[in-house]
Amino acid sequence: MTSPKTARADTGKPLGEFGRIDRYFRPLASGFPGARGLADDAAVFGVPPDQELVVTTDAMVAGVHFFPDDAPGDIAAKLLRTNLSDLAAMGAAPYAYTLVTALPKTVGEDWLAGFAAGLGEDQARFGIALAGGDSVSTSGPITLSVTAFGLVPKGGAVPRWGGRPGDRVYVTGSIGDAALGLRIAYGTLEVADDSARAALLGRLRRPDPRTTLGPRLVGLATGCLDVSDGLVADLGHLCEESGCAAVLESRRVPLSNAARSVIGDDPVRFAMALTGGDDYELLFTAAEDAAPALAALSAETGVPVTAIGHLLDGPAGEVTVTDARGRVLDLPTRGWDHF
Amino acid sequence: MTSPKTARADTGKPLGEFGRIDRYFRPLASGFPGARGLADDAAVFGVPPDQELVVTTDAMVAGVHFFPDDAPGDIAAKLLRTNLSDLAAMGAAPYAYTLVTALPKTVGEDWLAGFAAGLGEDQARFGIALAGGDSVSTSGPITLSVTAFGLVPKGGAVPRWGGRPGDRVYVTGSIGDAALGLRIAYGTLEVADDSARAALLGRLRRPDPRTTLGPRLVGLATGCLDVSDGLVADLGHLCEESGCAAVLESRRVPLSNAARSVIGDDPVRFAMALTGGDDYELLFTAAEDAAPALAALSAETGVPVTAIGHLLDGPAGEVTVTDARGRVLDLPTRGWDHF
Structure with a gap:
C-alpha cells in the first residue's frame, strides 16, 4: 500500500x-x-x-x-x-x-x-x-x-481440540436460519410469510458473530469453533480434534421462530437446518459444572446458550444425532465442503 | 480454516x-x-x-x-x-x-x-x-x-515520512532490471545476449527482498520504502510524506551489468530503468554522518548501498532528476499506477 x-x-x-x-x-x-x-x-x-x-x-x-x-x-x-x-x-x-x-x-x-x-x-x-x-x-x-x-x-485461546468425554455441548443463538435463507435466495424454498422470509435472508446476509460472548468463554469452554460448515459437521470437527465422539439431541437444537415456522413437521427441512452452514454461532463444550456460569453469562450478554448434547468416549469425530424419542436420526449429509 | x-x-x-x-x-x-x-x-x-x-x-x-x-x-x-x-x-x-x-x-x-x-x-x-x-x-x-x-x-519502525532536508538518498542493489525484464517478457524489448536476458527476467520473477539489511536500518535510516512503483515515483512518495524535495543524480543510480549492456546509450531505456517498477530494492534516507556506518553495513551484509542524491527544502514530493552534467533530465513519466 x-x-x-x-x-x-x-x-x-x-x-x-x-x-x-x-x-x-x-x-x-x-x-x-x-x-x-x-x-x-x-x-x-x-x-x-x-x-x-x-x-x-x-x-x-x-x-x-x-x-x-x-x-x-x-x-x-x-x-x-x-x-x-x-x-x-x-x-x-x-x-x-x-x-x-x-x-x-x-x-x-x-x-x-x-x-x-x-x-x-x-x-x-x-x-x-x-x-x-x-x-x-x-x-x-x-x-x-x-x-x-x-x-x-496469554494461553487462553479456546482450541477446537479441548473437548473431553462427559463435557456438555452448547450452541449459541439459533441454528439453520442461514441454510434456509440460502434456499430462499436460490429460489428453491418458497416462504409465503414475509417476515419469516426477511428474517432468514437477514441471517444469511448479516450473521451475528458472538464477539461479546466469545471472549467470556476463556477458562470456561473446553473446546470451541464457529458453525460454518453445518452444525453436525462442525461438531464432528470438534470431536475429531478432541479425540472423542458426541451425541447431538436434535430436539434440543435451538430454532428461531422463523425457522420453526418454515420447517414445521418437514424432516427434510429440519435436516437442512442441522446440516446447513453459515450460521456463525459458537459451538462449544464445557464441563458439566460450568452450567450455572454459562446460564449467568447468557443472561448477562443476552446471547442464548443452549445445551444440545454431550461428548463421550468413542471413535474420534463420530456424531450420533438422536430424534425426540432418542432414536438415531439418519441424515442425508453431515455438512458441506465450501471448496 | x-x-x-x-x-x-x-x-x-x-x-x-x-x-x-x-x-x-x-x-x-x-x-x-x-x-x-x-x-x-x-x-x-x-x-x-x-x-x-x-x-x-x-x-x-x-x-x-x-x-x-x-x-x-x-x-x-x-x-x-x-x-x-x-x-x-x-x-x-x-x-x-x-x-x-x-x-x-x-x-x-x-x-x-x-x-x-x-x-x-x-x-x-x-x-x-x-x-x-x-x-x-x-x-x-x-x-x-x-x-x-x-x-x-518498539518504536523503531522506519517510516516513509522521516526524511529531512540535507539527508542523503540511498538505494540498495541495482535499479531497472525488473522494468527491462518486463519488456522482455512482453516481447517489446529484444535482448540478444542470453545471460543478460536471463538475469533481467530473473530479477523480474524473483526479486531479492532486503530482509537482512532492512532491520539493520533501524536507528540509521530516517525514511525508507521499497521500490515498487519506480525509483523516481517512489522517491516522490518518500519526499511527499516527508514534506521536502529531492535531487536524484541519475549518473549515480546503480545498474547491473545486464542492465548496463541493454541500456547502452539509449536514453529511453535509461528512463525505463529510472521509472520502471518492481525492483524491490530499499530506497532510504539517512543523515550525512551515517555514511561510514552504511558503508560498513553494506560490506558486512554484502548488499550494495549507493548514494544517489539528497533531500532539500522545497515543494513536498518534488523530485529533480539530473543527468551526468548536472542538467535536469526530462522523463516521460515518473512511475506507474498498478491499479
Whole structure:
C-alpha cells in the first residue's frame, strides 16, 4: 500500500488505486494509530505482554460466497463478520483487520461507497478499525479477503481440540436460519410469510458473530469453533480434534421462530437446518459444572446458550444425532465442503 | 480454516479444500507453533514486549501481476518476496505469514505442488513459516494474497515520512532490471545476449527482498520504502510524506551489468530503468554522518548501498532528476499506477 498523495498527482486519473484508497479506505483506518494513515509500507502495533494475538483470514468470491448483485453493504458485513466469528470462536476480542480487494473494472464508485459504508458501520458496531490492505484489479469476479486480529489472554485461546468425554455441548443463538435463507435466495424454498422470509435472508446476509460472548468463554469452554460448515459437521470437527465422539439431541437444537415456522413437521427441512452452514454461532463444550456460569453469562450478554448434547468416549469425530424419542436420526449429509 | 481430517472423511472427494490444505499447506505450517497445525479457527502468537508487529498485505492476480503461465514456484516466490520487501522497508525481520488462494477449478495438483514447493523454499531462505490462511475457488483468474508479519524493536519502525532536508538518498542493489525484464517478457524489448536476458527476467520473477539489511536500518535510516512503483515515483512518495524535495543524480543510480549492456546509450531505456517498477530494492534516507556506518553495513551484509542524491527544502514530493552534467533530465513519466 503506497501513499496516495504523490501518486494521484502523477497519474492524473480521477480515482485510480490511490484515489480510491484515499476516499474510501483511509477514513476507515483513522481510528487505529498502527495503520499509520495507510501512508506507510505496513501497519505497526504492539501486543500487551499478558495477551496474545489471534489471526484469522477469510476470503469471499462473487458467485461462490455471495451473489454478485447482493448489496455491497451486506457483502462488507458478511466479510467482516465471518472473520470476527473466527476470532470469537478462539475467545478473542476484535482488535483490527486488513483488507484485500480484487475488483473488476466494472465496479464503480457507488459499489465502493456502499461497501465502505458497510465496513464503517460494522467497525463501529464491533469496535475495530482498518489497519492496512491492498487493492488490485481483476478480470474475474469481485474477490475479497480480510485478515482479522484479535486479542486473547496469554494461553487462553479456546482450541477446537479441548473437548473431553462427559463435557456438555452448547450452541449459541439459533441454528439453520442461514441454510434456509440460502434456499430462499436460490429460489428453491418458497416462504409465503414475509417476515419469516426477511428474517432468514437477514441471517444469511448479516450473521451475528458472538464477539461479546466469545471472549467470556476463556477458562470456561473446553473446546470451541464457529458453525460454518453445518452444525453436525462442525461438531464432528470438534470431536475429531478432541479425540472423542458426541451425541447431538436434535430436539434440543435451538430454532428461531422463523425457522420453526418454515420447517414445521418437514424432516427434510429440519435436516437442512442441522446440516446447513453459515450460521456463525459458537459451538462449544464445557464441563458439566460450568452450567450455572454459562446460564449467568447468557443472561448477562443476552446471547442464548443452549445445551444440545454431550461428548463421550468413542471413535474420534463420530456424531450420533438422536430424534425426540432418542432414536438415531439418519441424515442425508453431515455438512458441506465450501471448496 | 477448518480441520481437514473429519471433513475429508465427510466429502469423499479425493482432494477438496481440506485435502489440498492437508497435503500442500499443512507441511508449510509445521515450523510455527502459533499456526496450531492449521487445525483451529485462527493462529495465535505473542509479540515480545520490547518489540512490535509489522503487518503488510500484497495481492497478485494472474494477467495483472504475473503471467498465467509463469512457473508456479516463481509466482510463489514473487508473492512472498514482495511482502517481505515491505517488511524490510519498515526495518522489520520476517516472522510469519498467512495465505489466501482463490483458484479456478482448472488449477491442478501439479500447479499446487509447484506453488507449495516455491513457498517452502522461500520459507527456508527467509526464515518464516505459514501461520494460517484460506482457500477458495473462483470462476476468474488465479488470485493470491499474503499477509506478512515481521518484528521490529518498539518504536523503531522506519517510516516513509522521516526524511529531512540535507539527508542523503540511498538505494540498495541495482535499479531497472525488473522494468527491462518486463519488456522482455512482453516481447517489446529484444535482448540478444542470453545471460543478460536471463538475469533481467530473473530479477523480474524473483526479486531479492532486503530482509537482512532492512532491520539493520533501524536507528540509521530516517525514511525508507521499497521500490515498487519506480525509483523516481517512489522517491516522490518518500519526499511527499516527508514534506521536502529531492535531487536524484541519475549518473549515480546503480545498474547491473545486464542492465548496463541493454541500456547502452539509449536514453529511453535509461528512463525505463529510472521509472520502471518492481525492483524491490530499499530506497532510504539517512543523515550525512551515517555514511561510514552504511558503508560498513553494506560490506558486512554484502548488499550494495549507493548514494544517489539528497533531500532539500522545497515543494513536498518534488523530485529533480539530473543527468551526468548536472542538467535536469526530462522523463516521460515518473512511475506507474498498478491499479
